[in-house]
Amino acid sequence: QVQLQQSGAELVKPGSSVKISCKASGYTFTSYDMHWIKQQPGNGLEWIGWIYPGNGNTKYNQKFNGKATLTADKSSSTAYMQLSSLTSEDSAVYFCARPLPGYNPNWFAYWGQGTLVTVSS
Amino acid sequence: DIQMTQSPASLSASLGETVTIECLASEDIYDILAWYQQKPGKSPQLLIYDASSLHTGVPSRFSGSGSGTQYSLKINSLQPEDFASYYCQNGLSAPNTFGAGTKLELK
Numbered sequence: 001q002v003q004l005q006q007s008g009a010e011l012v013k014p015g016s017s018v019k020i021s022c023k024a025s026g027y028t029f030t031s032y033d034m035h036w037i038k039q040q041p042g043n044g045l046e047w048i049g050w051i052y053p054g055n056g057n058t059k060y061n062q063k064f065n066g067k068a069t070l071t072a073d074k075s076s077s078t079a080y081m082q083l084s085s086l087t088s089e090d091s092a093v094y095f096c097a098r099p100l101p102g103y104n105p106n107w108f109a110y111w112g113q114g115t116l117v118t119v120s121s
Numbered sequence: 122d123i124q125m126t127q128s129p130a131s132l133s134a135s136l137g138e139t140v141t142i143e144c145l146a147s148e149d150i151y152d153i154l155a156w157y158q159q160k161p162g163k164s165p166q167l168l169i170y171d172a173s174s175l176h177t178g179v180p181s182r183f184s185g186s187g188s189g190t191q192y193s194l195k196i197n198s199l200q201p202e203d204f205a206s207y208y209c210q211n212g213l214s215a216p217n218t219f220g221a222g223t224k225l226e227l228k
Contacts, residue, residue: 035217045157045165045208047217061216095164103170106212107155111164 002026004096004112011118012086019082020115022096029077030054032098033105036070036081039114040092048094050105051079086119093117123147123211127220133228139197142223144209146190153213156185156194159222160205169194170212201227 007021022034036048049060053072060068067090069082083090093114100109124147134140144154152172157165167176169185172192182197196203204227209220 044221045210045219047215047219059215063216097164100167100170100176104153104212106153106210106217107167107170108157108165109167109176111166114164 002098002110004098004110006094006096006112006115009116009118011120013121014087014119016086017082017084018086018117019080020094020117022079022081022112024077024079024098027098029072030074032101034070034072034079035097035099035106035108036068036079037095037097037108038092039095048081053077053079083117086117088119091117091119122216123150123214123218125209125211125218125220127209127223129223130221131224131226133226134199135228136199136201138199139195140199140225141196142194142207142209142225144187144192144194144220146192146211149189150211150213152188153211154185154187154192155210155212156183157208157210158203158205159208165208168207196225199225 003025005023012018030053033050035050038046048064051058051070071080096112097108098110099105100107126145128143154172156169159165173185184195207223211218
């Protein structure tokens with residue numbers, strides 16, 4: 001079965017960077033986009049972007065250009081998101097999500113458990 | 122960007138009741154809309170896609186409808202496990218945008 005296992009919670013200092021991971025299993029990693037979504041405490045969902053691990057192509061929400069960098073390692077079936085120049089506004093839970101097969105690639109049928117990033121000095 | 126306006130922001134209902142959540146898109150999204158359920162501390166779960174198609178395993182008491190800019194999620198005969206937050210999502214064009222959510226609480 002499809003599983004997305006994310007890395008653990010991070011406590012990071014303002015101005016630093018953090019890289020979180022999403023290890024995929026149960027399907028061919030290179031065949032589906034991997035999306036990333038942000039959720040601030042008590043708030044709604046914000047789409048960050050996607051990466052297609054098959055060829056490394058990416059697409060970002062303009063709002064996250066320069067903030068988020070998406071990469072993927074085919075050998076370990078793991079997607080990564082690096083967040084840079086962190087501020088308190090980046091404190092959130094970050095989810096990876098995979099689309100529903102055979103349909104609109106923006107329907108997120110599989111989700112990781114989320115990674116909490118806390119930015120604090 | 123397409124804006125998604127959800128209403129109400131919160132809703133209080135009893136077991137067995139029927140409730141409806143609305144989602145208004147800032148432009149026509151041609152039924153390219155999904156609904157998600159999220160429980161506290163958990164990941165969102167896909168309920169409905171393409172405005173009215175029920176995702177595998179989702180109970181039939183959930184239904185979606187609408188067209189153009191106006192969409193709704195209806196939950197018939199509320200069960201204890203239905204008390205959660207619900208989000209609509211535009212899937213027509215990037216960036217994918219979500220509604221602000223509706224928190225459904227037990228009265």
